[in-house]
Amino acid sequence: MNMKQKTTNLVDLKVSLAKEFEDKSVKHEEFLNDIISFYCVNMTKNHAVGAKKLKMIAFNKSNDILNYTNHLYHLNQENIKLIECLYQKLDNSDQ
Structure with missing residues (x-):
């Protein structure tokens, strides 16, 4: 595999990682919001901590x-x- 092919593979990898990061970060944020909401509801029911502080x-x-x-x-x-x-x-040095 030559250097140009490896460079092309890296570009494809960057695009793939960017898309995956965008998709996962949205899901991650939604997950954190759900967990935090659940946690806040339970903590405020127990009156262990003030809702605003929590x-x-x-x-x-x-x-x-x-x-x-x-x-x-x-x-x-x-x-x-x-x-x-x-x-x-490396490609330039090979030429």
């Missing part, structure tokens, strides 16, 4: 999770760019 804590934690997921996705994209650049340099 919602704020849950909101911050879910944002942290989503931000970390987003960070990992972008880090992965940077690594793919680096691999693509290395393939191009």
Whole structure:
């Protein structure tokens, strides 16, 4: 397999990962919202924690999770760019 084919495969991989990330991040956010809603309802029924405080804590934690997921996705994209650049340099050195 030559370098151009590997570069093309990387481009396809980037597109595939972007689509997968978009689909999964929407589902992930919906899942977190469902879990948080369920948790808030149960905690406020027990009066263990005030509803507003609990919602704020849950909101911050879910944002942290989503931000970390987003960070990992972008880090992965940077690594793919680096691999693509290395393939191009190898291809140029072969010529």
